[in-house]
Structures are given as C-alpha cells and as structure tokens.
Amino acid sequence: MTAFEVIRKKRDGGNLTSEEIAFFLHGYHSHQITDYQMTALLMAVFLRGMNADETFALMRQTRDSGQVLDLSSISGKKVDKHSTGGVGDKTSLMIAPIVASCGLTVPMITGRALGHTGGTLDKLQSIPGFNPQPSPQKVVSLLKQVGAVIMGQTDDLAPVDRRMYALRDVTATVESVPLITASILSKKLAEDIDGLVMDVKTGSGAFMPTLKLSTELATAIVKVCRKMKTRIVVLVTDMEQPLGHAIGNALEVREAIDFLNGRSPKDLEDVTLSLAAHMIHLGGKSKTVAQGLKIAQDAVRSGRAAKRFREIIRLQGGYERVMDDPRILASAAHVQRYRAPADGYITRCDAKLLGLASNALGAGRHRMDDTIDPAVGLYLERKVGDKVTKGEPLCQIHWNDDHRMRDALPLIRQAYEIKPRPAKPRPLIHAVLTG
Ligand code: URA
Secondary structure, eight states: OOHHHHHHHHHTTOOOOHHHHHHHHHHHHTTSSOHHHHHHHHHHHHHHOOOHHHHHHHHHHHHTTSOOOOOTTSOSOBEEEEESOOSSOOHHHHHHHHHHTTTOBEEEEEOOOBTTBOOHHHHHTTSTTOOSOOOHHHHHHHHHHHSEEEEEOOTTSSHHHHHHHHHHHHTTOOOOHHHHHHHHHHHHTTSOOSEEEEEEEESTTSSSOSHHHHHHHHHHHHHHHHHHTOEEEEEEEEOSSOSSSEESHHHHHHHHHHHHTTOOOHHHHHHHHHHHHHHHHHTTSOSSHHHHHHHHHHHHHTSHHHHHHHHHHHHTTOOGGGGTOGGGSOOOSEEEEEEOSSSEEEEEEOHHHHHHHHHHHTSSOSSTTOOOOTTOEEEESOOTTOEEOTTOEEEEEEESOHHHHHHHHHHHHHHEEEESSOOOOOOSEEEEEEO
C-alpha cells in the first residue's frame, strides 16, 4: 500500500478501509507521509465525502495519535459539552460549574478563537492568573476537588488533528462533515467521558450555515459516538445572530458571571440550561430531561453554580474576586455606541459579521500566533425582533485602537438590517438528536 494509492482511491470516489486510513494516519504521524500528500487526501475527502465507517476509523486513528485521559480513579459519571463554534457563545463557562455542582464530573478540554468564532480558553484567560494548562496530575486532583476543569488541548491530545487542522485552515477544507466530525470527536473522546452533549450551531455564524448541513453534521456525530458506545445528545441551535449580548473575551466573562448571579438574557439562558439539562440527564442525575432542567435552574437560583465557578477559578490560579467585582477584568479605553440609521424592526443582526467586527477590534485572531486584546468587543443592546427608532443605540463598541475601530465599523453597519415589518422569528433550538 502507498500514500499515492490511498489518495487516488478517495479521489476516484472509493471508500477507504480502516487499514488504509490507519496506514495513512500512522505514516503522517511519523512524518513518512508528507503535508502535501495529507493535503491531497483532505481535499479528496472534502470533495468525495466519507461514509460512517470511514469517519469512525479517521476519528479513532486521530484520537489514538495521542494520549487518552485516564480518569478511572474518579468515581461517578463524567460528561462534557462541546460546541462547533459560534459568536457570543459563552455557555461553557456556565455549564461546567452548573453541571459539576449537580454531582457530575466535567473534564472540559476546550479551544481558542478560530476564524470569526470565539474560544472558551481565550475568554477564561481574561481572568487574571487563570491557568488553562494544568498538569495531568493536577487535572485529576481538580476534578476530585471541584468536579470540573476547563483546560486547553495538551500537546499529546490528538496531535495529528492539530497538524491536519492547520493544513485544512489554509487549503479551504474546513467545512467538511466527516473531517469536522473526526476532528472534534478525536479530542472529545480522548477525555474518557461517559456522555457528551454537542451543540451544533446553524446559521450565518456557524461553520455549517444551513440547517441541512448542520443536521448532516449532527447525524454523523451521533453515528460515531454510537459506535464508540458513548452516550450522545446533539442540539442543533441557532447562530444566525450572536448568543446573549456580549461578544469579546472579558465582556463575555462578565456576562457569564452575571448569568450565574441570576441576570441573563433569555436566549442565553434557554440554550445554556437546555444543554446543562441534557448533561444532567445523560449523567444519570435525573429521570427526564425536564427534571434535569429543574435541577440546572435550581443550581443557578440557589447560587451553587456561582459558588462552584468561584472555586474552579481559584483552584486554577485565577483571581476569584472577579465574581464579586467584574470590573477587575480588562476594560477598553473607549466605548462608543452604534446607533439605528432608521426607524423600524431589526430583521438581521448577523452573527458572522459581528464576529468579524469583534475580531477586527482585536478580540480574535487571524493566525494561531496572533495576540488577543481581552478588553475589546461588542455589547448588543438591541437584537432581531426589537423595534427601534432612528438614533437609538443598537450596540456598544469597546475599542482600544483607532485603526481597528475603523475596520470594524463597516462590518457592524452591514450586520444590522432594519425594516418596516418584523422578520419571522427563528427557533433557538432547531433539533435534538439522540444516540
Ligand atoms: N472544531 C474542531 O475542533 N475541528 C473542526 O474541524 C472544526 C471545528
């Protein structure tokens, strides 16, 4: 078998065997197969697709290129949640403490900002002192003490995925259902978890903008998890407009703290608590999802989840007083309002454009080695469905740099659309798929 033969078979529309996929991935891991050969295979997969068996084999080989966490010393069920990436999506910050405070273990390995989407790790790093890379021994001890850890990908977690993703990012092969499925699950299923709740985003700010593609991705994820015997629930949730009000790292942490202290916008509350409810149910802490929802609501209302978040921050080296005084977080030198150019109803508040605007201000990165400004971003005062009058503020722009502000403004202008009549509301949760 040669790399050439494997690439040619996929190029011509054939189905690869698990031996062929293992051969290719081992060869790539040991640098016998080159980046340009891997790039050719990725493009062939992008164009020809993969069936469920191939996707499963690709996920397994990618996962097994590194270490799988060993959490056998921790009793009880381990569950996690993962999102395919959105704008203003800070749900992980609240879900980890909510679910941990309900008696489950949450080993949450999470990522950095990519493209127009934000990253949980960048958000957490806006908390002074927060350590996103605890040692493996520390991870186990944190999980035993507070039931949750939120950490970045280590070098030995699915290392081949990192190299493949870097190639996909520059060769227009990211938006492929089998490649995304294998990539995400290779990392999530290295966490030694019993159950996973996936939030597959759909809409302009999602990797998969149409409901058809998002549902295809959700179905592929369910199939692989089923083969792995990992309990799975996938929620397909809306990302046509950002979630909540805040976009940008410190602004989002502030919104997460407000949430845990009982103040939340409705859309953020509905998505966060639904995801938490499914995790509580998957982990066996409730008989039904509806009961899981009540348990999650109670964790927030009673203050238990806020207390747990404080402990997570403290034990990961962060300055816990941020929970009492979010003004400790970085803030931008300037705050300017973008105002409604006309009377009417907001019919669009485009997630992708607002994500790009927030990036233009410095909240995200174009390349993996770009630095992030934790203070900048947007705070949406009005969203789709709201009636506005000309001159009324639509959003706050938190900025530090004149040039960046000039780049962001046209994107914000383009993101908002105002019409005389309201648009038909989109559902927040489009579908729920279970394994
Ligand atoms: N996130 C990942 O980890 N991988 C992908 O392929 C897409 C999003």
